[in-house]
Amino acid sequence: MLRTIDLRGTRPTQRELLALVPRAATDVSAALETARTLVEEVREHGEQALLAQAERLDRVRPPAIRVPESELREALAALDPGIRRAVESTIERVRAASAAQVPAPERTVLADGAVVEQRWQPVARVGLYVPGGKAVYPSSVVMNVVPAQAAGVASIALASPPQAAHGGRIHPTVAAVAALLGITEVYAMGGAGAIGAFAYGVDELGLDPVQRVTGPGNVYVAAAKRVVASVTGIDAEAGPTDILVIADDAADADFVAADLISQAEHDELAASVLVTDSEPFAARVLERLASRAAATKHRERVLAALGGAQSALVLVDDLAQAAAFANAFGPEHLEIQVRDADAVLAGIENAGAIFLGPYSPVSLGDYAAGSNHVLPTGGQARHAAGLSAATFLRPQQIVRYDERALREVAPVIAALSAEEDLPAHGEAVTARFPEG
Template sequence: MRTIDLRGTRPSTTELLALVPRAATDVSAALEPARALIDAVREHGESALLDQAERFDRVRPASVRVPADELEAARDALAPEIRDAALRTIERVRAASAAQVPAPERTVLGDGAVVEQRWQPVARVGLYVPGGKAVYPSSVVMNVVPAQAAGVRSIALASPPQAEFGGRVHPTIAGVAALLGITEVYAMGGAGAIGAFAHGVPGLGLEPVQRVTGPGNVFVAAAKRLVQGVTGIDAEAGPTDILVIADDAADADFVAADLVSQAEHDELAASVLVTDSAEFAARVVARLEARAEATKHRERVRQAIDGVQSAVVLVDDLEQACDFANAFGAEHLEIQVRDVEAVLARIENAGAIFVGPYSPVSLGDYAAGSNHVLPTGGQSRYAAGLSAATFLRPQQVVRYDEQALREVAPVIAALSAEEDLPAHGEAVTARFDRA
């Protein structure tokens, strides 16, 4: 793992943004291939989805829409320990998601002058669960539960068909979806699936959705960018990342284990340690080498930690560590230092924050109750992770009576005249000019 040594310097925010390690992914390069796949689905519907499955997933499903009896059978066939783990995760995520739904507010600005704030769920969403290097039943939970907590009435789910299972959605994905009461599931993946959600596929009975969420590869990210304006999206998800801020009080083996845990996702995953102790950094690197060699996906892990996106960052102090972390905008940020609160107070940008030695990112991936669909690639500098709020739209309901409107009529008249929009003012005075 390479080293970025910032000791003895105080880079500006602009300079830090240029220094942060990033994977060499370019969503824009995937836009035209993704556009072609989306256009094919718009024009040819189910047949295009089947052709794309055969091309990219090496299998042609018997049908794109998963039959209800297949979903029920997958649910009933879940191994008891998987069913129990899923139910416990659902319970925790449901409790945390319910807390994300704001209460309606009523603001009284005067007699007869009221503005009500309400949070209205979108009616229909499309949730994407990837199926590449791993199977992600946890992502089913993380997508579905917040939508349900927000009050979304219609939920469709897509996941790529699996050659290993004869073109069906992975049975664990299907089983957990059924466990959550989802009856509309499609064996489709990649950019075509995102296009199908956005534009609908009449031949499948797939109606267009108002928002698409869920992680995926670069073509899924490109497709999300292309369908914005037709439907809403959560974010353009990319390779996962973890940044650990640690001092010499942290456990080097814990830190190494956490860096490896995210590196096993993808060769482009970013594992970054920021510390004010060179000696501690050396201990972490030693443990990282040992853990990388011992883990099942050692080749994938090795490529990730040796890649340009991963690094040990040496800083003078934890204040500088926070500055670097804010510039990096981690998907997952761990804080393992003596004075946690001092560091936490300086953190502005992170998808999710894991505090202390017994709050590893893996906890958030599964059972913490928090959501693991988070902004990647520095997007946490301006975007939030998936939550019930993702599926809600704030709406203001204005209720003024005649006297309340009369009181602000001069304000409206003055501003509309200044903006040379006299009809705006006339729409108010018309209500009081009648004989």
């Protein structure tokens, strides 16, 4: 089960904490050459490379890389009504939360005739990736598409791997949700090749290059994003999921165990970490973990994840130390289940999404909270944010100065341009005032 990291009686430095945090034994750089080869194959050979990669890696040849719109409509018509209602509810909540992420334009008046305007301009075209490995992820369609739409992106393309179980077509639920959201440009392509197709375009398919690629995926998808990052924008190099729970002895041990398992069932490399200041409480959680893990559907996957180097039980002296450890870990998902959650929250700096209290489990955020579940993994929350409308927006400053306002700052420009030995900068201003 979970290995133990005992920090009680110690006060590790930030550098020491970073060395102590548990991590999965994955290295995106190790997949770079393979990803680069797959991307270059698509760049050079287009549709034929995508078909060959599908046969080799997905073990099926898609009847077509570009999914016909009729197939999307048919998938939506066949979608179970209960699933459709659930998806529509999720769309509504995520759309409302995403709309709140779009900043309003700002206008700053610095002097008479001197104005700087701030606007947030969406990229024109994006490529959204929806994985299709151990599970089907219609929720990831919602989490990618809705923020892009809220940001005002005009052209949205979506890719998901062809499925052998569905004759080389994308999963019908993914197709249905794409149709429900009005997305008609959908491709049956997966992995690094799909990322390369988005970045460079594929003429035969009418697939134009995109300005930003987003969405989760395996290590080869993450590596491919790194490969194309100089060509197109990316959201993050997503890896195996992780959850860190800060809990004290007031928490419900069974709730905590259930939440740790909920993320462990994603992948054998998923990280489940409990940080607590109560050893008796930790023992209760371990007991519930053993019981729940034995009974869950994906128990082999769960047990592999819980027993991996990336998962741990961390014992601390107090909740301040718990927050410090969480900040060093930089969790994708952080749960705080303690008597005074807001007090602990005040000490948190680094997390993809934060879930407060016993009735805000991570699985709520995966589906129905309204928050986005495409989040930075592998400690990237220490420097990166989750997917949002802002992912698809670029801040742009618009400068409006009239003659009088420019004349007032001309001495400032002259002084600084002279100091930097860039006299033509100053001359570009004085040329406008030949009378001196």
